[in-house]
Amino acid sequence: MKKFLAILLTLAMCFALAACSGGGQQPEPEPEAPDLNAKSEGVMTYEEYAAADIGSEVTIEGYVQAAASWWNDQISVYAQDLTGAYYIEDMACTEEESEGLVPGKLIKVTGTKFERDGEIGISGGTFEPAEVDYEYIALPLDVTAILDTDEMIKYQNMYVRFSGMEVTGEPVFKWDGSGENGDDIYFQVGKDDQVFTFMVKSDLTGTGTDVYEGVKKLKAGDIVDLEGFCCWFDGLTPHITSVTMK
Numbered sequence: 001m002k003k004f005l006a007i008l009l010t011l012a013m014c015f016a017l018a019a020c021s022g023g024g025q026q027p028e029p030e031p032e033a034p035d036l037n038a039k040s041e042g043v044m045t046y047e048e049y050a051a052a053d054i055g056s057e058v059t060i061e062g063y064v065q066a067a068a069s070w071w072n073d074q075i076s077v078y079a080q081d082l083t084g085a086y087y088i089e090d091m092a093c094t095e096e097e098s099e100g101l102v103p104g105k106l107i108k109v110t111g112t113k114f115e116r117d118g119e120i121g122i123s124g125g126t127f128e129p130a131e132v133d134y135e136y137i138a139l140p141l142d143v144t145a146i147l148d149t150d151e152m153i154k155y156q157n158m159y160v161r162f163s164g165m166e167v168t169g170e171p172v173f174k175w176d177g178s179g180e181n182g183d184d185i186y187f188q189v190g191k192d193d194q195v196f197t198f199m200v201k202s203d204l205t206g207t208g209t210d211v212y213e214g215v216k217k218l219k220a221g222d223i224v225d226l227e228g229f230c231c232w233f234d235g236l237t238p239h240i241t242s243v244t245m246k
Contacts (some may be wrong), residue, residue, distance in 0.1 A: 034134045036063075037082045043108060046084035052113050058122060059110040062086045063136040065159055066229070066241065068203040070098035076203075077101060078157060078229050078239075079109070080138045085157035087121035087231060089114075104135025118232035120156060140227045148194045152236055160230045160238070162198075164246065165189035167222040171215055175199075182207050185215050189224070198226065201239045214243045 039045060043061045044052070052058050062079030069075075075093040079086045088109055093101070101107070111125025140161035146152055147162070171187035173179030185200040205211045218224070228240035 034132070036134075036136050040108060040130070046081060049086070049113070050084065054113055054115045054120075056113055057110065058113045059108065060086055060122070061106060061108045061130060063138075064101050064105045064107060065103055065138060066204060067098065067101045068201065069206070070095055071203075075101065077107075077109075078159070079107065080158060081136070085138075085155075085159070085229075087119065087157045087229070088125055088127075089121050089123045091122075091125040091127055093127070100129060104137045106130040106132050106136070117234050120232075143230070144191065147191055147196065147236075152230070153232075155230045156232060158230050159227065162189070162191075162226045162238070165191055165224055165226055167218045167220055167224060168195055169220055171218055181216075185212065187215060187218060189226070196236060198228070198238050198240050204239060205241050211241055211243050214245075215240065218243075 037045075039061055043059050046060075049058055049060050060079075062081050062085070064077055065080050065085075066078045067075055068077070070093065073092060073094060074090040075098050077088040077091060079088060086109070088111065091109065091111070107127045107129050109122060109125045109127045111122040114121055114123045138159045140159050141155065142161040142163055143152065143155055144161070144163045144165075166189060168188045168190045171185050173181065173183040173185060175184075175186050182202060184202050186197060187199070188195055188197055190196070200212055200215050202212070207213070223246040225244040225246060226238070226240050227242035228238045231237055231239050
């Protein structure tokens with residue numbers, strides 16, 4: 001065995017010497033990693049966007065993480081970069097353009113910054129795809145430990161995870177239970193004696209999707225891991241896109 005290893009090492013050294021002397025093909029240089037936070041000219045950083053006044057025009061670039069159903073030449077998009085996240089509501093978009101808004105795609109958006117019931121986003125926007133050959137899909141950030149703290153607002157619209165949540169009641173269609181199958185689903189979950197209202201948006205993950213059908217079946221006492229977008233409506237009301245039974 002030692003002799004075999006010695007032969008392998010000798011051969012490796014010979015190949016290395018041959019390469020250094022020009023007798024072997026030089027390896028291709030590794031391509032540089034893209035700067036995922038780089039911004040085009042005239043585009044705000046996330047910090048500049050966050051500091052912009054409500055009602056002002058903003059221009060941002062972000063990577064699509066999910067898109068709601070296209071309707072009436074408009075679409076709503078959840079986008080993110082390495083610094084922050086953006087909810088882009090009713091962005092002008094043709095049906096053909098909507099097919100290109102896939103997770104990971106970088107887009108440039110110009111619109112009006114709004115605030116409504118605690119949710120901050122961009123409305124009345126137009127967009128153009130960025131001509132880059134790379135994509136970015138965010139991994140969910142586990143925010144379970146800070147659910148009941150003021151820190152949560154820092155992660156607004158980001159893709160996040162909530163671990164080990166206990167379902168505290170039956171899911172209902174619409175916020176007041178007046179809806180039917182196909183409408184948004186609202187359900188309550190608890191952690192450390194705190195209760196939170198989460199929802200499944202029918203125009204994002206509607207009937208037939210794993211999360212919509214899975215949430216409909218939840219019962220009080222179920223323990224679940226949840227993932228989704230950290231949105232607001234009179235307080236934290238995440239838009240859930242994944243549910244896993246524990």
